[in-house]
Structure formats: structure tokens, C-alpha cells
Amino acid sequence: xxxxxxxNCATKGLFLICVLLSYVVCxxxxxxxxxxxxxxxxxxxxxxxxxxxxxxxxPIHHYIEGRVADYYSIKALIHDDFNExxxxxxxxxxxxxxxxxxxxxxxxxxxxxxxxSNLYFVKRDSTANIYLEKAKEYxxxxxxxxGLLEIEQVRAYIKFLDSExxxxxxxxxxxxxxxxxxxxxxxxxxxxxxxxxxNYIYLDDLDDAHKYYKTFKSLIEDPTIVPYNFQSxxxxxxxxxxxxxxxxxxxxxxxxxxxLASKNRKSMGEDTIESxxxxxxDVHKYTGNIEGARAYLDSLIIFExxxxxxxxxxxxxxxxxxxxxxxxxxxxxxxxxxxGVFGVVLIFILISVSLVYFLFNKKQKLKLNHLNTxxxxxxxxxxxxxxxxxxxxxxxxxxxxxxxxxxxxxxxEDVAVQKDKIKxxxxxxxxxxxxxxxxGKNHLELVDDFNIDFFKSLKKSYPNLNxxxxxxCYYIFIGFxxxxxxxxxxxxxxxxxxxxxRISKKMKLDKQETTLTEFLKDTFIDT
Numbered sequence: 001x002x003x004x005x006x007x008n009c010a011t012k013g014l015f016l017i018c019v020l021l022s023y024v025v026c027x028x029x030x031x032x033x034x035x036x037x038x039x040x041x042x043x044x045x046x047x048x049x050x051x052x053x054x055x056x057x058x059p060i061h062h063y064i065e066g067r068v069a070d071y072y073s074i075k076a077l078i079h080d081d082f083n084e085x086x087x088x089x090x091x092x093x094x095x096x097x098x099x100x101x102x103x104x105x106x107x108x109x110x111x112x113x114x115x116x117s118n119l120y121f122v123k124r125d126s127t128a129n130i131y132l133e134k135a136k137e138y139x140x141x142x143x144x145x146x147g148l149l150e151i152e153q154v155r156a157y158i159k160f161l162d163s164e165x166x167x168x169x170x171x172x173x174x175x176x177x178x179x180x181x182x183x184x185x186x187x188x189x190x191x192x193x194x195x196x197x198x199n200y201i202y203l204d205d206l207d208d209a210h211k212y213y214k215t216f217k218s219l220i221e222d223p224t225i226v227p228y229n230f231q232s233x234x235x236x237x238x239x240x241x242x243x244x245x246x247x248x249x250x251x252x253x254x255x256x257x258x259x260l261a262s263k264n265r266k267s268m269g270e271d272t273i274e275s276x277x278x279x280x281x282d283v284h285k286y287t288g289n290i291e292g293a294r295a296y297l298d299s300l301i302i303f304e305x306x307x308x309x310x311x312x313x314x315x316x317x318x319x320x321x322x323x324x325x326x327x328x329x330x331x332x333x334x335x336x337x338x339x340g341v342f343g344v345v346l347i348f349i350l351i352s353v354s355l356v357y358f359l360f361n362k363k364q365k366l367k368l369n370h371l372n373t374x375x376x377x378x379x380x381x382x383x384x385x386x387x388x389x390x391x392x393x394x395x396x397x398x399x400x401x402x403x404x405x406x407x408x409x410x411x412x413e414d415v416a417v418q419k420d421k422i423k424x425x426x427x428x429x430x431x432x433x434x435x436x437x438x439x440g441k442n443h444l445e446l447v448d449d450f451n452i453d454f455f456k457s458l459k460k461s462y463p464n465l466n467x468x469x470x471x472x473c474y475y476i477f478i479g480f481x482x483x484x485x486x487x488x489x490x491x492x493x494x495x496x497x498x499x500x501x502r503i504s505k506k507m508k509l510d511k512q513e514t515t516l517t518e519f520l521k522d523t524f525i526d527t
Contacts, residue, residue: 031056031057031063031064032064032066032067034052034053034055034056034064035052035053035056035064035067035070035071035074037049037052038050038052038053038071038074039070039074042074042077042078045466046077046078046081046082046466046467049074049077049078050078053071053074053075053078056071061098066102067102068098068102069095069096069098069099069101069102069104069107069108069111070104070107071098072091072092072094072095072098073091073092073095073099073107073110073111075087075091075094075095076088076091076092076095076111076114079091080468080489080490080491081466081467081468082467082468083467083468083471083489085489085490088114088118088490089115089118089490092111092114092115092118093111093115095107095108095111096108096111096112096115096134099111099138103141105138105139105141105142105144106138106139106142106144106147108134108138108142109134109135109136109138109139109142109144109147110135110147112131112132112134112135112138113131113132113135113147113150113151113154115128115131116128116129116131116132116135116154117491117492118490119131120132120158121492132151132154132155135147135151136148136151139151145178146182146185146188149175149178149179149182149188150188152171152174152175153172153175153179153188153191153192155171156168156171156172156192156195157191157195159171160195160198160199163202165198165199165200165202165203166199166203168195168199169195169196169199169200172192172195172196175192176189176192176196179191179192183224184224185224186219186222186224186225187224187225187226187229187494189219190216190219190222190225190229190230190233191233191494193212193213193215193216193219194216194233194236194237196208196212197209197212197213197216197237198236198237198240200212201237201240201241201244202240204244206244209241213237216233216234216237217234226497226498226501227501228267228497228500228501228504228511229494229497229498229501231264231267232264232267232268232269232272232497234264234267235261235264235265235267235268235272235276236268236269236272238257238258238260238261238264239257239258239261239268239272239275239276239279241253241257242254242255242256242257242258242261242279242283243275243279245257246279246282246283246286249286251283251286251287254279254283255283258276258279258280258283261276262276266511266515269481269482269483270481270482270483273303274300274303274304277296277297277299277300277303278296278300280292280293280296281293281294281296281297281300284296306479408421409421454474454477454524455470455474457524458470458473458474458524461523462506462507464506465503465506468499469499469502469503469506471489472485472489472496472499472500472503473503473516473520475488476500476516476517476520477517477520477521477524482496482497482500500516503516504516507519
């Protein structure tokens with residue numbers, strides 16, 4: 001983990017002892033109970049869930065026959081909570097493999113869908129569709145209706161992202177009533193209505209767009225919908241309406257929808273904010289309000305520069321953190337070496353004394369075990385130090401390349417050309433920055449190796465936050481967008497939005513007074 005490693009290990013160790021004691025008391029053959037216990041504890045504590053799974057002897061398929069798919073499915077959730085992307089993918093592959101053998105169709109469908117999301121939305125791999133078809137096949141065999149609906153909505157969303165609005169509508173209408181009938185999770189229906197409204201706006205069918213927008217707004221009081229998600233979709237729809245009416249030069253309607261969108265300003269995504277500023281600047285210029293247009297253009301330029309600066313600053317911050325950590329690690333490694341030498345001498349003395357003082361034998365064994373643990377820790381630190389040196393050199397080269405690109409863009413005098421270069425630079429940085437690291441990791445995962453002040457301060461102030469909450473707070477703190485965080489954590493934008501909402505609730509923030517982003521930057525600026 002990226003913070004309090006020793007505390008987490010100690011907690012896990014104590015809990016594992018309790019698990020083993022319960023195993024001795026309750027019987028020696030029912031290891032399947034550990035899988036059930038891990039499943040019951042996964043929402044409460046991933047560390048506890050992992051302790052149950054680790055208590056199952058190897059090879060696990062000899063001891064939990066018929067439950068191996070569940071084992072790896074829970075492992076994938078644990079690794080996701082720890083932001084271990086490569087291990088999530090590996091666990092899903094193994095879960096799918098054993099689910100096929102055990103005919104556990106719900107796990108097989110869920111694992112296939114997770115693999116598809118990783119391959120298609122993150123890596124844009126054309127082989128992803130194979131796993132989407134597998135998910136449908138397994139959900140059908142298991143008669144898992146919500147899973148089948150999720151697959152159909154994924155198909156529609158793919159068309160939506162590809163701007164095939166008519167085709168997207170056709171796919172949505174095939175299952176619109178089914179989405180509506182999922183009473184325990186209205187997100188299905190809300191997301192479908194959002195896509196329908198947006199599609200009809202883009203298709204210039206405003207009558208149908210208003211029709212589905214009205215239905216969309218009727219869901220505002222639904223308790224199963226996260227308010228942040230609703231407000232974000234609503235703001236995007238209003239900005240789309242404003243764009244269409246401006247193209248028709250219906251200025252009053254343009255201002256009307258821009259005003260509606262501004263009410264959800266704090267819930268807007270970055271893409272929506274950019275469109276909001278651009279349309280405002282254009283419509284003010286069209287009406288002769290040059291000062292107003294200039295103000296929105298300045299806001300747009302500041303916004304884009306801020307996004308660029310946040311990314312560059314985040315990369316520089318990570319680079320400095322790595323360098324400082326390397327220096328501290330060298331000092332600690334040196335100290336550990338002397339402790340190790342001292343330990344060897346002490347062990348020799350203890351062994352010699354134990355031959356004379358037989359009564360102290362048990363006490364000497366305890367000390368010996370403690371010193372062996374120190375020696376293992378020293379070996380671990382040395383190995384990490386060697387790996388860290390390679391990572392830091394790669395990241396230094398990468399940062400130097402970024403600086404050169406930023407200088408080049410800054411020298412461009414044509415604002416329009418400069419704006420396009422900034423967008424291109426931002427896109428390339430967003431999609432390709434992880435290539436400097438080992439396959440399966442991105443550059444932000446390097447922070448997991450260090451005990452950074454931000455993590456310690458946040459954990460101390462809000463002990464109810466779990467590890468996944470804290471790493472998301474860190475990405476928000478350094479200025480990353482929801483879509484970027486979703487890519488780095490190998491999950492969906494919807495999952496990040498929901499997690500942001502739950503984090504705000506845990507922190508007891510009032511969104512009318514301050515956003516999560518503003519709160520983190522104001523509160524932890526000194527870290």
C-alpha cells in the first residue's frame with residue numbers, strides 16, 4: 001500500500017491469527033467458509049477479506065473445489081480497492097477460467113464484462129468484443145437479467161461515443177421499458193434517457209429531445225440515483241440545447257439554457273465546462289457584448305491553461321516525490337544494513353548463551369525471529385531501491401520531454417493554433433504517459449510506494465476513508481479529471497462519479513458551499 005504499510009501488515013497479521021484460531025476451533029476441512037467470510041467482509045475491509053483468502057492452503061483448488069471462481073472474483077475486487085490494475089486483470093482472467101469449469105455463470109458474466117471494459121474503453125483493443133459476447137452468453141445461461149441489461153446499455157454507449165446517434169437510439173428503444181422497470185437502480189433508466197435526449201439534440205429533433213428531457217427530469221427525486229450524477233447529466237443536456245439554439249441564432253433560448261446549465265456549474269465535467277465557456281463567448285460576441293465575450297474567452301483560456309498546468313505540475317510533483325523518496329530510501333537502507341550486521345552478531349551471541357542458559361531458550365527464539373524479520377525488510381528495501389532508480393530515470397526523461405513541448409507551445413503567437421496544440425498535447429499526455437513504466441502500470445501508481453504527507457494527513461483527518469477513496473482524493477487533489485482517473489484506475493467514469501459522491505458524504509461536505517476538489521486543495525495545500 002501507499003501509506004501505513006506497517007500498520008496494515010500488523011492489522012492483517014492479527015486478523016489472520018484470529019482466522020486461524022477460528023479454523024482450529026470450527027474444524028479443519030471447511031475452507032469454503034473462508035470464501036464466504038471474505039465475501040461478507042469485502043465491503044467493510046479489503047484487508048480482512050484478503051486475510052480470509054490467504055488462510056486457504058495452496059493449491060487452493062484442492063481445498064475449495066467448486067468455489068475457485070468466487071475466490072478469484074473476490075481477489076479482483078480486493079486488487080481494485082488497492083489500485084493494482086494488472087492484478088485485477090489477472091484475477092478476472094482466472095475467475096473466468098474457473099467459472100467456466102464450475103458453471104458459475106454470474107461470475108463468468110461479470111468477469112467477462114470487466115475484461116471487455118479494460119480492453120475496449122481503456123486500451124481500445126478490437127478483441128474486446130469477444131468478451132462482451134461471452135458476458136452475454138453467461139448471463140443468459142444464469143438468467144441474470146440486470147447483467148443482460150447492462151450489456152445492452154454498453155452496446156448503446158459504444159454507438160453514442162462513436163456519434164452514431166440513430167443507431168444508439170435504436171438500441172436503447174429495444175430495452176427502454178426494461179431499464180425503467182429496474183426499480184432498485186434507476187441509473188439504467190436515467191442513463192438511457194440522457195443518451196436519448198442528447199441523441200435527438202444532435203439529430204436536430206428538438207420535439208423528441210424535450211419529450212425525453214422532461215422524463216429525465218422526473219427522476220430527480222429518485223432515492224437510488226446519486227445526485228451528482230443527475231446534475232452532471234442535466235448540465236450537459238442544457239449545454240447541448242444552448243449549442244443547438246445558438247446555431248439557429250435563437251439567442252433568447254441560447255441564454256435560457258446557458259442559465260439553466262450554470263445552476264449545475266459545480267457538477268459539470270471538464271468537457272462540458274469547455275463547451276459552456278465557448279458558447280457563452282460566441283453568443284456574447286454575436287450580440288455585440290464584446291466585454292462579456294472577452295470575459296468568457298479569458299475564462300476559457302485560464303481553464304485550459306489550468307488543466308495543462310495541473311497535469312504538468314502533477315508530473316513534476318510525482319518526479320520530486322520519487323527523488324526525495326529515493327534519497328530517504330538510501331539512508332534507510334544504510335541504517336538497515338548496520339542493524340543487520342548488529343543482528344547477525346547478536347544472533348551468534350544469543351545462540352552461544354542459549355547453550356549455557358537453557359532456561360532462556362524460548363525468549364532467545366523470539367528475538368531471533370524478530371531479527372530475521374528485520375533482515376527480510378532490509379532485502380525488500382534494497383530490491384525496491386534498485387527498481388526505483390530505473391523508474392526515476394525514465395520519469396526524468398519523460399518530464400524533460402514535457403517541458404520542451406510546453407516551451408514550444410508557449411512560443412506560438414497564434415492563439416487558435418496554440419489552443420489546438422494545447423488540446424493535442426493534453427490528449428497525448430492523457431493517453432500515452434503510462435508508456436514510460438512497466439506494462440500494466442501507469443505513472444501515478446508509483447506514489448503507492450511512498451509514505452507521502454498528503455496520504456498520512458488525509459487518513460488521519462478522515463480514518464473512515466478506505467484505500468481506494470484516498471488514492472482517488474489524491475488524483476482529484478493534483479487536478480485530474482474523472483475520465484483520467486477512470487483510465488488510471490481501470491474502471492468506469494460512472495464508478496468514479498459515484499465514489500466521489502460517497503467520499504463527499506464521508507467527509508460531510510456541503511456541495512452548495514464547496515466542491516470536493518476545492519476542499520482538498522484548500523485543506524491539504526501544505527502537504
